Amino acid sequence: MKAALTVFWKEVRENLRDRRTVINTLLTGPLMAPLMFVLIINAAVTREFDKADKALPVPVAGAANAPNLIAALRRAGVEIRDAPADPERAVREQEVDLVLRIPAGYAAAWNAGDPAQVELVYDQSQRDAQGPVARLRGLLDAYAAQNGAMRLVARGIAPALTRPLVVAERDQSTAQARSGTLFGMLPYFFILGVFIGGMALAIDTTAGERERQSLEPLLANPVSRGGLLAGKLGATSAFALTTLLLGITAFSIAGRFLPTHKLGMSLELGLHFAALTLLVMLPLVVLLASLQTLAAAFAKSFREAQTYLSLLMFVPAIPTLLLSLYPLKTQDWMYAVPLMGQQVTIMRLLRGDPIAPYQFGLCFAATALAALLACLVTAWVYRSERLAISA
Amino acid sequence: MIEVRDLHKAFGEVRAVDGVSFVARDGEITGLLGPNGAGKTTTLRMLYTLMRPDRGNVLVDGIDAAVDPAGVRRRLGVLPDARGLYKRMSARENIDYFARLHGLDPATRTSCIDALVRALDMADIIDRRAEGFSQGQRVKTAIARALVHDPRNVILDEPTNGLDVMATRAMRAFMLRLKQEGRCVLFSSHIMQEVGALCDRVVVVARGRVVANAAPDALRAQTGAATLEDAFVKIIGSEEGLAA
Numbered sequence: 074m075k076a077a078l079t080v081f082w083k084e085v086r087e088n089l090r091d092r093r094t095v096i097n098t099l100l101t102g103p104l105m106a107p108l109m110f111v112l113i114i115n116a117a118v119t120r121e122f123d124k125a126d127k128a129l130p131v132p133v134a135g136a137a138n139a140p141n142l143i144a145a146l147r148r149a150g151v152e153i154r155d156a157p158a159d160p161e162r163a164v165r166e167q168e169v170d171l172v173l174r175i176p177a178g179y180a181a182a183w184n185a186g187d188p189a190q191v192e193l194v195y196d197q198s199q200r201d202a203q204g205p206v207a208r209l210r211g212l213l214d215a216y217a218a219q220n221g222a223m224r225l226v227a228r229g230i231a232p233a234l235t236r237p238l239v240v241a242e243r244d245q246s247t248a249q250a251r252s253g254t255l256f257g258m259l260p261y262f263f264i265l266g267v268f269i270g271g272m273a274l275a276i277d278t279t280a281g282e283r284e285r286q287s288l289e290p291l292l293a294n295p296v297s298r299g300g301l302l303a304g305k306l307g308a309t310s311a312f313a314l315t316t317l318l319l320g321i322t323a324f325s326i327a328g329r330f331l332p333t334h335k336l337g338m339s340l341e342l343g344l345h346f347a348a349l350t351l352l353v354m355l356p357l358v359v360l361l362a363s364l365q366t367l368a369a370a371f372a373k374s375f376r377e378a379q380t381y382l383s384l385l386m387f388v389p390a391i392p393t394l395l396l397s398l399y400p401l402k403t404q405d406w407m408y409a410v411p412l413m414g415q416q417v418t419i420m421r422l423l424r425g426d427p428i429a430p431y432q433f434g435l436c437f438a439a440t441a442l443a444a445l446l447a448c449l450v451t452a453w454v455y456r457s458e459r460l461a462i463s464a
Numbered sequence: 465m466i467e468v469r470d471l472h473k474a475f476g477e478v479r480a481v482d483g484v485s486f487v488a489r490d491g492e493i494t495g496l497l498g499p500n501g502a503g504k505t506t507t508l509r510m511l512y513t514l515m516r517p518d519r520g521n522v523l524v525d526g527i528d529a530a531v532d533p534a535g536v537r538r539r540l541g542v543l544p545d546a547r548g549l550y551k552r553m554s555a556r557e558n559i560d561y562f563a564r565l566h567g568l569d570p571a572t573r574t575s576c577i578d579a580l581v582r583a584l585d586m587a588d589i590i591d592r593r594a595e596g597f598s599q600g601q602r603v604k605t606a607i608a609r610a611l612v613h614d615p616r617n618v619i620l621d622e623p624t625n626g627l628d629v630m631a632t633r634a635m636r637a638f639m640l641r642l643k644q645e646g647r648c649v650l651f652s653s654h655i656m657q658e659v660g661a662l663c664d665r666v667v668v669v670a671r672g673r674v675v676a677n678a679a680p681d682a683l684r685a686q687t688g689a690a691t692l693e694d695a696f697v698k699i700i701g702s703e704e705g706l707a708a
Contacts, residue, residue: 079564083553090552286548290606293512293542294565295534461514 076296080304084278085311094273098312102269103319110262111327118331129208132156132163135175139183139191142175142216149212160194170202171195171209186224260419261393263320263350264412267358268365268389270316271309272382275365278305280378292461302366302455306448309362317354321347341425353418353436360411360444361389367451370460392416408432409439465490465648466511466617471520473506480506481517482672488650488665490616493643495659496652498669499700504652505545507669508621511650512542524617538566541615543623547606549594555605556590559612566613573612580608584638600631607638618642620651624658636662660692670700 088094134156136143143153157163160172174192182189191213195206222232282288291301328342368385372378392413403421408414414436421428454460466488473481481503488494496504509515511522513533522529522536529536549558556577563573581590584604589597594605603623611618623639624632639662642649653659659666660680668676668683676683676699680692689695 075567076565079561083550083561087550087552285551286546287550289514289544289546290542290548290562290609291565292514293537293540293544293610294562295538295567296565297534458515 074300076300077303077307080296080301081307081311084274084305084308088274088277088308088312091273091277094277094312097273098270098316099319102266102316104323107259107262107266107320107324107327110259111324111331114331128152129205130154131171131173131205131209132160132169133173133175134160135177135179138175138177138179139189142191145216146212149215151209151212164194164196167196167199170199170205173209257397257420258393259324259423260416261390263317263324263354263419264357264361264389264415265386266316266320267313267354267361268386271313271358271362271365274305274309274312275362276369276372276375276378276382278309279366279369280372281375284374289461298455299452302452306359306362306366306451309366310359313358313362314355317351317358321350341423346422349422349433350419353415353433353440356437356441356444357411357415360440360447363444363447363451367447367454370451370454388412405432405435408436411440411443414440465523465525466494466619466650467521467523468507468511469521469523471507471510471522472518473503473510473515474518479672481510484520484669484672484674486667486674486677488617488648490648491643491646492664493639493649493651493662495663495666496650496669497654497656497659497666497696498652499654502669503672504669505621508544508619508650508652511619512540512544513537514544538613539615539617541611541613541618543603543607543610543618543620545621547603549597549602549605549609551595552593554591554593555586555597555601555608558594558605559609562609563612568613576612576614577608580611583641584608585634599626600628600634603627603631603635615647617648618650620649622652622654624653624655632658656691656693656696666692668696668699675699675701 128150130152131146132154133143136153147153156172156174157169160169160174163169164172172194174194176190176192179189179191193206193210193213195202197203221235225232225235282291292298325342325347364385365382368381369378372381389412392410393416396413396416403417407417418428418433418436468487469485471481471484472479484503484507486494496507498504506515510517511524511529513522513529513536516530524536524539527535527539549555550561553561559577559580560573563576568576577590581587584607586601586604586608589601589605594602597605603626607620607623620639624635627635636658639649639651643664651662663680666676666678666680666683667674676686678686683695683699684690684692687695687698689698
């Protein structure tokens with residue numbers, strides 16, 4: 074036990090002297106992910122709102138053919154512009170998002186009471202164009218419906234007759250839940266931070282120690298290998314935990330600058346969120362630290378260990394990807410799967426959804442059990458003879 | 465005292481150590497001499513319990529390494545073939561780390577380190593970071609780290625490897641001093657003059673077996689050779705593998 078503490082403090086002190094490790098633990102790991110996340114969300118939300126509030130510029134070809142329609146669009150906030158000479162080409166080459174074309178026969182058809190046609194030229198694959206196209210189509214539909222109703226009234230027929238069915242939408246999602254779908258990536262960023270924070274130490278204390286030929290002298294000391302491993306795992310976990318703490322703090326602060334109120338959403342970013350997130354991540358920190366140590370223990374060199382760990386880094390992304398591809402209903406078994414349990418729990422915490430104590434306990438206990446197993450396997454590998462030999 | 469009885473160790477098909485027995489006594493320097501790949505390092509690794517022998521026993525001051533490996537390691541000071549330092553730590557911190565792992569109290573640690581600094585003449589480097597140490601400075605630090613717990617038995621795997629003339633002479637003087645202090649010194653080498661000048665007893669190992677075990681003079685007399693090198697060649701029965 075005393076030996077484990079000696080190893081722990083030595084590893085912590087030695088690695089605090091390595092500038093790259095410190096930057097990874099204290100800066101890159103905890104800050105980059107949440108800050109990037111906040112920036113991306115901020116930009117996305119702001120862009121959506123800018124578009125909705127601004128006048129909608131629409132290039133129109135043949136505006137003179139339908140002065141009433143054009144006037145109606147203007148009243149609805151559309152800024153009518155001259156259309157390019159070749160609308161199809163202009164849209165294909167992304168010079169404009171969309172073009173509205175009013176054919177010469179429009180007025181004749183309208184006056185005859187036949188369906189008058191207008192053409193909307195756009196590119197479905199252009200994400201940027203989707204908002205304007207939907208807005209313009211909505212305006213055109215509204216204009217058509219309004220004039221249709223007036224024609225019915227003129228013939229003495231109640232317009233309601235043509236609308237046998239009306240759909241009224243009653244959205245049951247709470248404001249928090251709506252923002253939650255946007256924030257599905259956040260748990261992954263926390264987990265990634267933990268991974269980055271512990272990585273340098275996991276490598277340095279195993280493959281690094283072997284590469285600089287200091288492992289064999291170390292093992293000649295009268296200390297059990299379990300004790301050595303405990304100290305090394307402790308140091309790796311401590312660095313990863315520091316990263317996590319800073320990450321949660323950074324997000325709790327940065328999250329307040331998100332324009333969630335514009336979306337009518339709210340996030341639970343208080344102490345409650347921070348404390349429970351930390352608690353549920355705690356066993357995961359140990360699990361990841363020992364998996365990293367295990368992977369690095371197999372490596373002969375620093376470089377090889379880095380390759381293994383980079384591959385291992387994709388593992389935490391799997392539950393996030395699965396949950397975003399197949400948005401499954403949250404079920405009890407999910408809490409029992411390490412990584413997925415944390416993902417689900419943090420999401421629900423963020424959305425302000427209730428979590429039963431047994432679900433929380435299941436998540437904690439299952440991950441703790443997995444961490445214990447990983448530690449035992451690592452200890453077993455550590456006792457092997459091959460581990461010690463440097464050359 | 466270190467006793468080795470009929471050690472065997474195989475790596476797959478290769479029998480690296482194939483029945484090695486010898487005794488290294490207190491107050492003597494015992495040299496383990498042999499060509500490259502003869503099994504010297506593997507034998508030493510089994511002595512300091514890094515590897516388990518397939519067969520045979522290691523006894524250090526009467527303690528069986530198979531029964532109490534930690535007890536054996538406590539009685540040994542080991543300078544292995546691999547002697548890397550922690551570069552981001554000073555020489556003193558490197559040595560102090562091992563002293564703590566041996567469970568020494570702070571006062572003992574300070575006095576032991578001070579004594580080693582004097583004995584190894586390393587006052588100028590003791591508080592410098594190990595990054596950028598010369599080979600000689602690295603070996604000094606590694607030896608101080610290995611001997612910080614004042615062990616009765618000292619194992620040195622090719623201690624003068626890579627050292628210049630002055631550092632080599634200092635190392636030899638230090639080994640003689642360890643002997644005068646009554647310790648059991650066991651070291652491996654493939655350098656003839658070194659073994660001839662230092663050893664009270666030479667154990668010659670070739671192809672994993674002990675092929676001779678005697679004082680250097682006795683070896684020369686046995687083989688009728690003029691120098692230890694000629695004696696060595698006659699003993700191992702060929703000239704191959706003599707990289708020294």
